[in-house]
Amino acid sequence: MSRGALLGWRLAVAAILIALWHIAANTTLFGDPKTVRFFFSTPGDVAARVWNFFATGSIWKHLWITLQETVLAFVIGSAAGILIGFAFAMAPRVAAVFDPYLKMANALPRVVLAPIFMLWFGLGVWSKVALGFTLVFFIVFFNVYQGVKETSPVILANARMLGMNGWQLFRHVYWPSAMSWMFSSLHSSVGFALVGAVVGEYLGAAAGLGYLIHEAEGVFDVTGVFAGMFVLAVFVILIDQIVTFAENRLLVWRPEAAQRQ
Amino acid sequence: MELAGVGVAFGAGQNAFRAVGRVDLAVAPHEFVAIVGPTGCGKSTLLNVVAGLLAPVEGEARVFGRPVRGVTREAGYLFQQDALMPWKTALDNVAVALEVGGVARAAALARARDWLARVGLSGFEARYPHQLSGGQKKRVALAQMLIRDPKILLMDEPFGPLDAQTRALMGDVLLDLWSADRKAVLFVTHDLEEAIALADRVVVMSAGPAARLVSQHVVDLPRPRDANEVRLEPRFHALQKAIWEDLRAEVLKTYGRAS
Numbered sequence: 001m002s003r004g005a006l007l008g009w010r011l012a013v014a015a016i017l018i019a020l021w022h023i024a025a026n027t028t029l030f031g032d033p034k035t036v037r038f039f040f041s042t043p044g045d046v047a048a049r050v051w052n053f054f055a056t057g058s059i060w061k062h063l064w065i066t067l068q069e070t071v072l073a074f075v076i077g078s079a080a081g082i083l084i085g086f087a088f089a090m091a092p093r094v095a096a097v098f099d100p101y102l103k104m105a106n107a108l109p110r111v112v113l114a115p116i117f118m119l120w121f122g123l124g125v126w127s128k129v130a131l132g133f134t135l136v137f138f139i140v141f142f143n144v145y146q147g148v149k150e151t152s153p154v155i156l157a158n159a160r161m162l163g164m165n166g167w168q169l170f171r172h173v174y175w176p177s178a179m180s181w182m183f184s185s186l187h188s189s190v191g192f193a194l195v196g197a198v199v200g201e202y203l204g205a206a207a208g209l210g211y212l213i214h215e216a217e218g219v220f221d222v223t224g225v226f227a228g229m230f231v232l233a234v235f236v237i238l239i240d241q242i243v244t245f246a247e248n249r250l251l252v253w254r255p256e257a258a259q260r261q
Numbered sequence: 262m263e264l265a266g267v268g269v270a271f272g273a274g275q276n277a278f279r280a281v282g283r284v285d286l287a288v289a290p291h292e293f294v295a296i297v298g299p300t301g302c303g304k305s306t307l308l309n310v311v312a313g314l315l316a317p318v319e320g321e322a323r324v325f326g327r328p329v330r331g332v333t334r335e336a337g338y339l340f341q342q343d344a345l346m347p348w349k350t351a352l353d354n355v356a357v358a359l360e361v362g363g364v365a366r367a368a369a370l371a372r373a374r375d376w377l378a379r380v381g382l383s384g385f386e387a388r389y390p391h392q393l394s395g396g397q398k399k400r401v402a403l404a405q406m407l408i409r410d411p412k413i414l415l416m417d418e419p420f421g422p423l424d425a426q427t428r429a430l431m432g433d434v435l436l437d438l439w440s441a442d443r444k445a446v447l448f449v450t451h452d453l454e455e456a457i458a459l460a461d462r463v464v465v466m467s468a469g470p471a472a473r474l475v476s477q478h479v480v481d482l483p484r485p486r487d488a489n490e491v492r493l494e495p496r497f498h499a500l501q502k503a504i505w506e507d508l509r510a511e512v513l514k515t516y517g518r519a520s
């Protein structure tokens with residue numbers, strides 16, 4: 001399929017879904033339109049609300065807070081994951097001691113931690129960062145740990161024969177190997193940073209996209225919920241695009257990355 | 262370089278696998294020695310011992326009279342498997358060999374470019390290993406090894422996965438580069454003709470486990486040689502026949518055990 005045709009089909013799917021929604025909310029074809037409106041709102045109202053968000057500028061504050069939380073959770077979670085991942089891969093005995101505890105912590109559904117984080121860090125940005133951190137950290141940690149351990153022994157032996165010492169081996173062999181593993185999970189770790197932020201806001205906050213949606217739900221403002229979800233979805237897609245761009249730049253040496261270009 | 266009564270075992274206790282028996286082998290300065298032997302007999306293992314990547318359970322390896330401790334700095338090693346760093350371009354893979362020795366980046370890049378040209382890879386500097394063919398990768402690895410100007414060369418089936426024509430070409434490239442300063446070479450191959458065409462001496466290894474050296478044949482063909490044309494000489498065939506007699510017995514042993 002050509003690019004143009006693909007885009008056409010994608011737009012057609014959206015148009016049909018919105019048209020069905022519109023018909024259901026304005027005619028008696030699928031039942032009482034009043035009930036439909038109560039549960040699903042209407043495309044026109046949702047669009048107007050989204051327009052209103054940006055026209056009044058009220059949305060920017062929430063977007064900015066959510067973006068901040070996502071970036072902080074991603075950066076801090078990744079840094080910690082890389083650090084501990086390397087430390088454990090280099091010190092197998094320490095890794096063996098901590099192994100069951102890490103598995104336990106990772107198996108825990110992170111949502112149950114949200115109230116505790118709010119207690120510890122308050123209702124502001126940091127309790128959401130903490131929640132995102134617990135999600136990002138484990139993804140990055142496991143990948144870096146794996147990346148260092150799975151470094152090809154032949155490449156390593158060759159590097160040593162070329163005269164590399166400890167630091168040079170780290171820089172030219174271990175680090176790139178670990179990074180390639182970490183980047184392969186970049187989409188999920190960035191995604192989870194965002195999930196942490198939004199879920200945290202949803203459970204208790206004074207600003208952010210999650211808060212916006214939660215507020216609207218509290219007063220059965222279905223239009224507000226759908227408008228918030230729409231903005232959130234576009235926000236996620238934009239962030240994902242940025243990640244894809246970064247990935248293609250950083251992993252040019254990979255066969256898959258080269259094929260995509 | 263020298264191997265004195267070297268024995269190698271993998272694993273310990275009951276499950277220990279004695280890969281190499283007792284091997285004595287000396288390679289003189291400027292000498293090109295080829296090792297042939299059935300698959301799995303321990304050829305790579307021997308090179309790893311000389312390189313200092315593997316410690317023998319008995320005997321010792323010596324390089325320039327000094328026992329090998331840790332990796333052998335004077336040695337360049339061309340591995341049987343792909344060993345290029347996939348995240349570096351061909352140029353960076355070669356240049357890094359100088360950079361880690363303290364050469365400034367600009368100078369290292371210039372010399373790396375020069376070496377890539379010598380192995381016939383001008384224009385491929387910016388390629389990543391996955392964008393190179395098998396033979397091209399081997400040539401990058403060759404440049405990476407030689408740019409450091411190591412005093413001895415260890416080569417493990419460097420042209421193993423290549424087709425016959427490319428191998429002959431690579432053999433010529435290697436002979437060309439080698440004849441400039443004639444370093445001591447230990448060259449592992451499973452291709453008897455290649456061994457005779459390149460080497461001063463061909464050593465036949467027995468089938469494992471506890472592999473030994475079975476016989477040695479001095480290749481008295483004149484140098485400089487053309488890796489292709491030398492195959493037509495009568496003396497070449499006589500040597501080939503003699504060495505094949507020894508080798509065949511060992512290869513048959515390997516398969517006899519397997520079946």
Ligand SMILES: Nc1ncnc2c1ncn2[C@@H]1O[C@H](COP(=O)(O)OP(=O)(O)OP(=O)(O)O)[C@@H](O)[C@H]1O
Pocket residue numbers: 271272278280298299300301302303304305306307341451469
């Ligand atoms: N790490 C290891 N642990 C246990 N056994 C090993 C190990 N490495 C090699 N061996 C065994 O030692 C023997 C010699 O291996 P080696 O790689 O030296 O063979 P080779 O002569 O290079 O074979 P080829 O021609 O196929 O490359 C083989 O039987 C192999 O199975």
Ligand SMILES: [Mg+2]
Pocket residue numbers: 304305306341417
């Ligand atoms: Mg081998």
